[in-house]
Amino acid sequence: MGVTAEEATDDVFRALADPRRRQILRLVAQEELAAGEIAGAFDVTRTAVSQHLSVLRSADLLTERRDGTRRLYRANPDRIADLRAALDELWASSLDLGRRLVEADRAAGGDAQGGVR
Amino acid sequence: MGVTAEEATDDVFRALADPRRRQILRLVAQEELAAGEIAGAFDVTRTAVSQHLSVLRSADLLTERRDGTRRLYRANPDRIADLRAALDELWASSLDLGRRLVEADRAAGGDAQGGVR
């Protein structure tokens, strides 16, 4: 247990904060790609892409597989599922509030106008 | 439609990148709170919290309601649902790959060790 769940979540959110990294993730979600192929899809230097890959790997959002000198990357479904779970923590709470408001409206004989808005 | 979906998604992810903002969001997910009450829950200045609220509001992650001089904030479930949908775009693709790998393992007579890992 080197890292707490909070730290892991923080790494994931921070990795996803950059638009380019999200695009990279979308790229390797469908198929396994080499670092060079990924870099070729962007206007920035291969160095920059390599660093982005490093960030994504640190957050455990990517899995790496070596084939000769090439390194093939692929999105890690487990981490995405974890992120989804972390998001549900917020979502469930908000949903609870929404339900509570609707119920309060009904109990108070609220009009049909949708008083929440 | 002043903003594209990409820009909106970018705002949301960038807003969620900061741990404090996620904590704020968790705070106002369960109940509606005033800016001062939210600020009181942290060690930083009210100015800092106000700026965080501004960022969250720009991403449309918060709804604001005024009561005298006070401003009451609440998490916006719609945006969280949107984020969930944006995440599913990645998740579905990764899941497809995961399924494909498992099937490939079975077709190749892979051992029961769970080859995906």
Added chain:
DNA sequence: CTTCTCTGTCAGTTGTCGCTAACGTTAGCG
């Protein structure tokens, strides 16, 4: 062994982010 390809890593620079302190604004109270 030499050369070429593919890739990660290391300084250095520029931009962006989060924080604080001072100020401006709006609403309630005497």
Added chain:
DNA sequence: CGCTAACGTTAGCGACAACTGACAGAGAAG
């Protein structure tokens, strides 16, 4: 009207993040 309370906004500063260019290492090819 004068005063206070609750906020948002601006300017300035330190810290971090993203990008570029130069360098180093591993594997394939001759």
